[in-house]
Amino acid sequence: MGRDNGKMIRTKDLTFWQKLYLPEVFKGLSLTLSQMFKPKFTYMYPEERFQPPSSFRGRPILVEENGVERCVACGLCSRVCPALAIEVQASETELEKERYPVRFEINMVRCIFCGFCEEVCPEEAIIMSKEYELVFSSQEEAIFGKERLLTPAEQVRERLEFLRNSR
Amino acid sequence: MATITINGTEFQVDAKSTIIEAARANGIHIPHFCWHPKLSVSGNCRMCLVEVEQMPKLLIACATQVADGMVVKTKSERVIQAQKAVMEFLLINHPLDCPICDEAGECKLQEYAYQYSVGYSRFEEDKVHKPKRVPLGPNVMLDVERCIMCSRCIRFSEEIAKQPVLTFTQRGTHVVLTTFPGSELDNPYSMNVIELCPVGALTSRDFRFKARVWEMAATESVCNGCARGCNMNIWTRNNEILRLTPRQNEEVNSSWMCDYGRLETFKHVNASERLSGPSVRVDRELRSIGWEETVSELASELRGFRKNEIAGIGSAYATNEDNFVFQRFIKEVLGSKHLDLLPHVIEQVEDDLLIKADRTPNSLGARNVGIEPSSGGLSASGIRNAINDGSIRALYVLEDDIAADPEWHSVLQKLRLLVVHSAVQNATTALAHVVLPASTYAEKHGTITNFQGRVQRLQPAVATSETDRRMDGLAASRWDKFSSKNDRWGRPVKFDARPSWRILVSVAAALGTRMKYNTAEDVFGEIANVVPVYRGMSFARIGSKGVLSKSSPVPVKT
Ligand code: SF4
Ligand code: SF4
Ligand code: SF4
Ligand code: SF4
Numbered sequence: 001m002g003r004d005n006g007k008m009i010r011t012k013d014l015t016f017w018q019k020l021y022l023p024e025v026f027k028g029l030s031l032t033l034s035q036m037f038k039p040k041f042t043y044m045y046p047e048e049r050f051q052p053p054s055s056f057r058g059r060p061i062l063v064e065e066n067g068v069e070r071c072v073a074c075g076l077c078s079r080v081c082p083a084l085a086i087e088v089q090a091s092e093t094e095l096e097k098e099r100y101p102v103r104f105e106i107n108m109v110r111c112i113f114c115g116f117c118e119e120v121c122p123e124e125a126i127i128m129s130k131e132y133e134l135v136f137s138s139q140e141e142a143i144f145g146k147e148r149l150l151t152p153a154e155q156v157r158e159r160l161e162f163l164r165n166s167r
Numbered sequence: 168m169a170t171i172t173i174n175g176t177e178f179q180v181d182a183k184s185t186i187i188e189a190a191r192a193n194g195i196h197i198p199h200f201c202w203h204p205k206l207s208v209s210g211n212c213r214m215c216l217v218e219v220e221q222m223p224k225l226l227i228a229c230a231t232q233v234a235d236g237m238v239v240k241t242k243s244e245r246v247i248q249a250q251k252a253v254m255e256f257l258l259i260n261h262p263l264d265c266p267i268c269d270e271a272g273e274c275k276l277q278e279y280a281y282q283y284s285v286g287y288s289r290f291e292e293d294k295v296h297k298p299k300r301v302p303l304g305p306n307v308m309l310d311v312e313r314c315i316m317c318s319r320c321i322r323f324s325e326e327i328a329k330q331p332v333l334t335f336t337q338r339g340t341h342v343v344l345t346t347f348p349g350s351e352l353d354n355p356y357s358m359n360v361i362e363l364c365p366v367g368a369l370t371s372r373d374f375r376f377k378a379r380v381w382e383m384a385a386t387e388s389v390c391n392g393c394a395r396g397c398n399m400n401i402w403t404r405n406n407e408i409l410r411l412t413p414r415q416n417e418e419v420n421s422s423w424m425c426d427y428g429r430l431e432t433f434k435h436v437n438a439s440e441r442l443s444g445p446s447v448r449v450d451r452e453l454r455s456i457g458w459e460e461t462v463s464e465l466a467s468e469l470r471g472f473r474k475n476e477i478a479g480i481g482s483a484y485a486t487n488e489d490n491f492v493f494q495r496f497i498k499e500v501l502g503s504k505h506l507d508l509l510p511h512v513i514e515q516v517e518d519d520l521l522i523k524a525d526r527t528p529n530s531l532g533a534r535n536v537g538i539e540p541s542s543g544g545l546s547a548s549g550i551r552n553a554i555n556d557g558s559i560r561a562l563y564v565l566e567d568d569i570a571a572d573p574e575w576h577s578v579l580q581k582l583r584l585l586v587v588h589s590a591v592q593n594a595t596t597a598l599a600h601v602v603l604p605a606s607t608y609a610e611k612h613g614t615i616t617n618f619q620g621r622v623q624r625l626q627p628a629v630a631t632s633e634t635d636r637r638m639d640g641l642a643a644s645r646w647d648k649f650s651s652k653n654d655r656w657g658r659p660v661k662f663d664a665r666p667s668w669r670i671l672v673s674v675a676a677a678l679g680t681r682m683k684y685n686t687a688e689d690v691f692g693e694i695a696n697v698v699p700v701y702r703g704m705s706f707a708r709i710g711s712k713g714v715l716s717k718s719s720p721v722p723v724k725t
Contacts, residue, residue: 074379099376110654
């Protein structure tokens with residue numbers, strides 16, 4: 001169909017067989033029928049869950065090593081985040097790294113899972129996890145603090161290795 | 168005068184100047200670390216190498232005087248190669264500290280690494296390690312690894328602050344900046360080395376790790392710590408002041424500020440003891456009530472006194488606008504002749520660099536706009552005696568903690584009505600019957616007049632509950648611009664305070680006198696009309712560097 005001076009003009013007519021209608025209906029139904037005998041992709045969620053590959057970008061987490069976060073609160077993730085989801089407040093620590101985040105919050109309603117924070121982090125301290133099940137009942141609940149973000153390095157080995165190999 | 172050619176263009180320059188000065192005067196930037204216009208020439212960083220025709224080797228622009236006919240090239244291939252080499256040497260042992268370094272974002276080394284360096288490192292050996300986190304004094308922290316040995320801090324301490332306590336020890340890559348044994352960098356100007364240091368070797372112990380520089384918004388303002396009125400920037404994040412840094416003004420403060428001004432003049436703005444919302448004393452207790460009720464209650468209280476039973480104390484801490492409206496309020500609206508202010512002078516602290524004995528920012532200005540007794544009126548000590556003998560029964564105090572003075576404290580209890588404008592809780596508000604929360608210097612527009620008679624502008628850097636950072640045009644960082652109510656950082660603390668002049672206008676209205684001021688600029692417009700020394704001035708003319716008024720009682724000196 002095209003448009004000319006505001007009038008609709010038919011540019012292509014239906015063929016004789018298409019005008020008959022029924023053959024086209026059977027063509028569609030036969031496609032449906034053939035799919036029924038092919039392997040299924042559907043997951044029977046929540047009994048059955050999708051296990052993402054290590055390239056998957058789930059919600060960002062903070063890597064914890066020897067009981068402390070790797071993060072040095074440089075604020076680069078917060079600066080690069082296009083959605084302004086991350087807020088970092090630094091403070092001083094006796095540890096050699098000098099600074100650490102007293103407060104680290106990600107607003108999961110803002111986060112767009114782009115992975116820029118992971119890419120910019122000089123310490124490999126913030127990485128994308130495999131977690132994709134995010135449910136909140138209020139805006140407030142969607143702001144994740146350190147207690148929900150910190151994850152022991154052992155639990156995210158796969159992603160850390162993936163990042164190292166894909167560099 | 169000498170004629171020199173820089174990069175193919177001829178310039179007439181001062182024959183006594185160096186190449187770097189001549190280039191700078193003509194807007195040509197020659198990269199440098201150790202050279203500083205306010206310090207002696209040291210010539211150690213080698214970053215300012217330029218090519219001069221007829222000379223076999225490159226010369227350092229900071230220590231080479233111009234000569235008539237000199238032909239200088241600042242961007243030739245040889246110069247660029249030299250700059251790359253200097254940067255490579257500087258970065259060999261420089262730590263990869265930018266993520267934890269407070270200087271990041273305003274670091275000369277970082278900037279030059281982008282502009283004049285190759286962008287990668289060929290150095291594979293171990294870097295030299297040196298002491299980190301070394302307190303040099305009460306306010307300055309040193310990281311020796313980051314130091315590029317420019318010696319600016321040493322020269323500043325010796326030449327400007329006159330406290331020669333810094334020096335280098337060791338040689339080559341092992342050079343360490345340190346204080347002489349048994350001494351500390353603790354002069355009243357010590358924190359200026361923080362901005363002078365081109366890298367993050369010297370940082371502020373107070374501001375340390377509080378924020379990254381790109382998260383803050385800067386507002387041009389003036390220090391309220393003494394009668395000098397040093398020009399400064401107020402740095403805010405999330406509606407909170409985090410640091411003050413000097414802003415260059417050759418007529419007032421050169422490029423410096425004192426440590427007291429930097430550290431002690433902003434904390435009360437963020438403080439938890441800030442007053443928020445007006446309150447009235449009922450049965451010995453201060454009770455918060457709304458603005459309208461407070462103002463009408465205050466007006467009816469004031470009506471209960473005879474004219475000569477009321478007195479006013481203006482304030483050398485408040486702006487010209489506040490004081491101008493205050494003197495009109497006391498003299499015209501209340502009809503009292505008794506008006507004065509209390510001086511706050513500490514002779515011992517004054518020096519020849521910046522610090523003034525007058526610890527208030529605007530005593531000259533307050534006098535200029537008419538804070539003084541009318542003929543037959545009482546001065547401050549007279550008012551105090553009159554309160555003591557009961558002939559003055561109501562006192563209206565503008566932004567000054569007069570009860571901190573024991574002599575005043577003892578008489579204030581005799582008053583039937585004490586009204587105070589104040590930003591924070593203090594000894595005077597503890598005695599007051601009506602407390603009106605006043606905006607601080609960092610929350611309002613206005614002008615103050617320093618000891619030279621220079622009128623300078625204050626601008627709001629912090630929003631109060633009645634102002635909005637975006638709508639009212641306050642400086643905004645990216646965070647301020649894009650915050651929403653769903654973000655924790657989008658819900659800053661805001662205090663319910665108003666500029667004193669505006670509170671006075673509403674009290675005057677409740678007493679039946681209309682003052683037609685809507686903005687601080689309106690008030691200043693009237694000041695410029697009726698106060699001869701300010702004739703013809705306007706906010707626009709004052710601009711960011713101030714204007715000298717004809718009242719200048721002290722010659723200009725920096
Ligand atoms: S970029 Fe990495 S180290 Fe820096 S604040 Fe974010 S998580 Fe922490
Ligand atoms: S001094 Fe500059 S280059 Fe060095 S670590 Fe600090 S920000 Fe980075
Ligand atoms: S501490 Fe800073 S100002 Fe002092 S010599 Fe080192 S780099 Fe220069
Ligand atoms: S000299 Fe006075 S005006 Fe300047 S910074 Fe110090 S206190 Fe503030």
